[in-house]
Amino acid sequence: MKWLRLALQSAVMLAAVFAGVRFAMGRSVVSVETWCPFGGLETAWSFVTHRRFSCAAGELNLALFLALLILTLLARKAFCGWVCPVGALFEWEGRLARRLFRRPGFTGLVRVPPRVDRMLKVVLRLAVLAVVLTATWTTGELVFRGYDPYYILFSAHGHDVQVWSYAILGGLLLSALLLPMAWCKYLCPLGAAIWPFAVAGRLRLARAASACTGCGACDRACPQALNVSGVTEVRSGECTLCFECTAVCPSEGALELRWTGVKR
Amino acid sequence: MKAPLWIVPALIVACTAAAAGGARLFAAPSVTREFAAAAQGTVSRRVVFVVSGVRCVDTAEGAARQFSGVPGVLSFAAYASRGRVEVTYDAASTDVPALIEAIEGPVYDEATQEFRFGVYAVREVDGEKVDQRSR
Numbered sequence: 001m002k003w004l005r006l007a008l009q010s011a012v013m014l015a016a017v018f019a020g021v022r023f024a025m026g027r028s029v030v031s032v033e034t035w036c037p038f039g040g041l042e043t044a045w046s047f048v049t050h051r052r053f054s055c056a057a058g059e060l061n062l063a064l065f066l067a068l069l070i071l072t073l074l075a076r077k078a079f080c081g082w083v084c085p086v087g088a089l090f091e092w093e094g095r096l097a098r099r100l101f102r103r104p105g106f107t108g109l110v111r112v113p114p115r116v117d118r119m120l121k122v123v124l125r126l127a128v129l130a131v132v133l134t135a136t137w138t139t140g141e142l143v144f145r146g147y148d149p150y151y152i153l154f155s156a157h158g159h160d161v162q163v164w165s166y167a168i169l170g171g172l173l174l175s176a177l178l179l180p181m182a183w184c185k186y187l188c189p190l191g192a193a194i195w196p197f198a199v200a201g202r203l204r205l206a207r208a209a210s211a212c213t214g215c216g217a218c219d220r221a222c223p224q225a226l227n228v229s230g231v232t233e234v235r236s237g238e239c240t241l242c243f244e245c246t247a248v249c250p251s252e253g254a255l256e257l258r259w260t261g262v263k264r
Numbered sequence: 265m266k267a268p269l270w271i272v273p274a275l276i277v278a279c280t281a282a283a284a285g286g287a288r289l290f291a292a293p294s295v296t297r298e299f300a301a302a303a304q305g306t307v308s309r310r311v312v313f314v315v316s317g318v319r320c321v322d323t324a325e326g327a328a329r330q331f332s333g334v335p336g337v338l339s340f341a342a343y344a345s346r347g348r349v350e351v352t353y354d355a356a357s358t359d360v361p362a363l364i365e366a367i368e369g370p371v372y373d374e375a376t377q378e379f380r381f382g383v384y385a386v387r388e389v390d391g392e393k394v395d396q397r398s399r
Contacts, residue, residue: 001269001270004273005273008273008276026316026385029314029315029316029318029319029346029347029387030345030346030347031319031345033345034345034346047290047292051292052292052293052294052295053292053293053294053321053344053345054321055320055321055322055344056319056320056321056344056345057345058287058294058343058344058345058346059287059288059289059290059291059292059345060283060284060287060345061345062287062290063282063283063284063286063287063289063290064280064283064287066283067279067280067282067283067286068279070279070282071275071276071279074275075271075272075275075276078272078275078276079276082272082273082276083276083280140321141321142320159319159320203267203271203272241272243269243272246269256266257266257267257268257269257271257272258265258266258267259265259267
């Protein structure tokens with residue numbers, strides 16, 4: 001499963017690079033933005049009120065966003081851990097940081113107290129989402145393209161990408177070394193938008209206390225730095241069902257994927 | 265109830281396929297223009313272009329302006345995310361080559377008060393690729 005996830009992440013990333021370069025070279029009229037589900041949310045207001053799309057967004061963005069909501073209701077943040085190329089990049093950077101700084105888990109050099117971490121995940125990310133949506137819905141333009149790591153990375157120096165865009169990207173890449181997945185945890189507006197759906201997600205990892213040895217390998221393997229070994233069911237809206245925890249668990253049957261609300 | 269791990273990638277593939285297949289349900293234009301009402305007896309035809317340069321609402325509006333004043337053009341609709349432009353025209357007053365000439369013509373930039381060339385290029389006409397080298 002680990003290799004399948006890596007293959008899917010790599011394939012999506014390569015496809016995004018390929019699409020961006022082809023568009024930049026004038027070989028294709030379809031830009032890399034066409035495949036972004038967040039574009040669907042950005043254009044939702046314009047679509048509902050005027051039956052028109054904002055800026056470069058189109059029907060595929062909207063369909064992908066709705067499909068993402070359904071996926072999230074079933075499989076939590078699987079999109080973030082299996083598909084999103086920005087999430088993949090920051091996760092790989094987290095792995096690099098773990099080796100560079102010889103850290104046992106995805107904790108990074110900067111330690112954020114749990115209370116602050118929880119507050120930032122909710123308040124800061126929702127604030128980013130509110131600002132982006134307000135600006136986009138009122139202007140009808142994708143005004144935050146120049147700040148969006150997905151667009152900066154994969155548009156091959158697309159429209160709206162300026163020198164400062166690369167400075168922002170550099171800052172985000174640096175922050176991911178110090179604090180793994182910082183963008184995903186504290187800033188990603190798409191993550192904020194799907195978070196309530198992820199909390200309600202039906203597929204969850206369950207830990208059987210009777211089979212668990214309490215070694216903590218699952219905690220150290222979790223790219224989101226979730227506390228897996230201390231709960232009977234991973235209910236966090238940040239779980240991407242990446243199965244890094246199940247892959248390292250030495251005790252068979254200690255961690256299982258379960259449908260919640262469905263009796264045997 | 266226990267679930268197999270493969271259910272997650274299977275759900276991802278299913279949702280992506282459903283989005284790709286169902287996107288057409290939400291098809292809506294980025295820009296529409298009505299240039300003239302078709303007179304009685306007009307033989308109106310529709311042609312679909314794929315145009316590089318049409319990538320957002322602003323550039324689609326620019327493409328629509330290329331047709332203002334062109335005789336025989338009745339309506340215009342652009343789907344920016346796909347670079348798709350649909351033009352309805354009066355077959356007695358104009359034809360497809362004239363429409364291509366109109367959209368690929370110089371674009372007046374109000375900000376610089378200069379004409380810009382090669383802003384729009386027609387890549388496909390009614391699903392047929394246009395060979396750029398032979399033009």
